[in-house]
Amino acid sequence: MKKTLFILLVAFLPLYIFAQNNAERRVKAALSELKHSAYEGKFSLMYYNEMSDITDKQSGEITLMGNKFRIVLGGNETKFDGKTQWVFVSEYNEVSITEPTVDELKEISPLAMIEHYVAKDKISEGKDGEINFYPTQPKESEYFRIELRLNKSNLPTRLVIHQKNGDKITLVWDSLNKTKVSSDYFVFDVRKYPNVEVNDLR
Numbered sequence: 001m002k003k004t005l006f007i008l009l010v011a012f013l014p015l016y017i018f019a020q021n022n023a024e025r026r027v028k029a030a031l032s033e034l035k036h037s038a039y040e041g042k043f044s045l046m047y048y049n050e051m052s053d054i055t056d057k058q059s060g061e062i063t064l065m066g067n068k069f070r071i072v073l074g075g076n077e078t079k080f081d082g083k084t085q086w087v088f089v090s091e092y093n094e095v096s097i098t099e100p101t102v103d104e105l106k107e108i109s110p111l112a113m114i115e116h117y118v119a120k121d122k123i124s125e126g127k128d129g130e131i132n133f134y135p136t137q138p139k140e141s142e143y144f145r146i147e148l149r150l151n152k153s154n155l156p157t158r159l160v161i162h163q164k165n166g167d168k169i170t171l172v173w174d175s176l177n178k179t180k181v182s183s184d185y186f187v188f189d190v191r192k193y194p195n196v197e198v199n200d201l202r
Contacts, residue, residue, distance in 0.1 A: 023125035023132075027118055029154040034111050038065035039155075041176035045073065050166030062110070063179065068186040069109050078108065079188050084202070086188035094197035095188060110156065110171065117146055 040063040048055045060073035071078045077088040080100070085108075088095040100108070106116040121133035131148045135141035142163055149158040155176055161169040190196060 023123050024118075026125075026150055026154050027114065027123060027131055027148070030150055030156060031111070031115060031118070033154060034064055035066050038063070038179050038181050039176050040064075040179040040181075042174040044170075044172045044174060046168075046170040046172070048168040048170070050168075059174075063181060063185070064109075064111060065181055065183075065186070067109070067111065068183065069111070070186055071108070077188075079186050080105070080109065081183065081186045084187075088188060088193070088196075092197070093193070093195065094199060095190070095193070096199040096201055097188075098201045110159070113159075114148070114156070117148075121146070 040061070042059065042061055044057060044059050046055055046057045058074050060071060062072075063070040067080075067082050069078075069080050075090045077086075077090070079086045079088075083099060085098050085100050086095050087098075102112070102116075105112040107113070117133045121135055124132050124134070126132050126147075129149070131150065133146040133148065135143065138144060142165075143161050144164055145162045147158070147160040147162070148156060151157050155173075157173050157176075159171040163169070190198060
């Protein structure tokens with residue numbers, strides 16, 4: 001019996017290792033592509049609250065170029081040039097300027113978010129082709145699994161954060177296409193917003 005189990009283990013271990021390496025390879029390929037090319041697209045952000053059984057959904061636009069990004073969501077526009085971040089709230093015609101930390105960026109930038117999970121989580125490939133992230137310290141984590149789906153070009157199409165309390169955060173890229181933009185695109189130009197109130201929090 002023990003010999004049979006050993007033979008089965010030896011037979012299937014290479015497949016297991018390949019699945020692990022393939023998942024990591026695909027994620028790293030996605031990160032590399034997003035870092036070295038500029039992309040723009042539309043996305044949907046959904047937050048499901050298990051207690052109220054309500055899903056809140058918002059749609060937005062995103063442009064990425066390396067660690068720079070521009071996100072428009074819910075009437076707010078966020079720009080980050082690699083160091084400085086501007087958050088413009090159109091309802092109040094005001095912009096707040098900060099220099100976010102790495103931890104703060106992973107809550108905003110999809111690229112920083114994925115990089116964060118790659119650095120700290122265990123990665124495996126599911127039976128349906130999804131890539132799963134499991135926290136290495138589950139007791140200290142608010143989520144128990146993160147599901148990432150990539151298309152054939154290894155670009156992200158869906159990210160789902162399964163939280164321990166039953167809530168679920170889903171980010172769906174409705175489109176993501178290559179584009180050409182300059183670095184100035186990710187800088188907020190105050191001159192284009194008459195009478196805007198500036199809150200410099202740096």
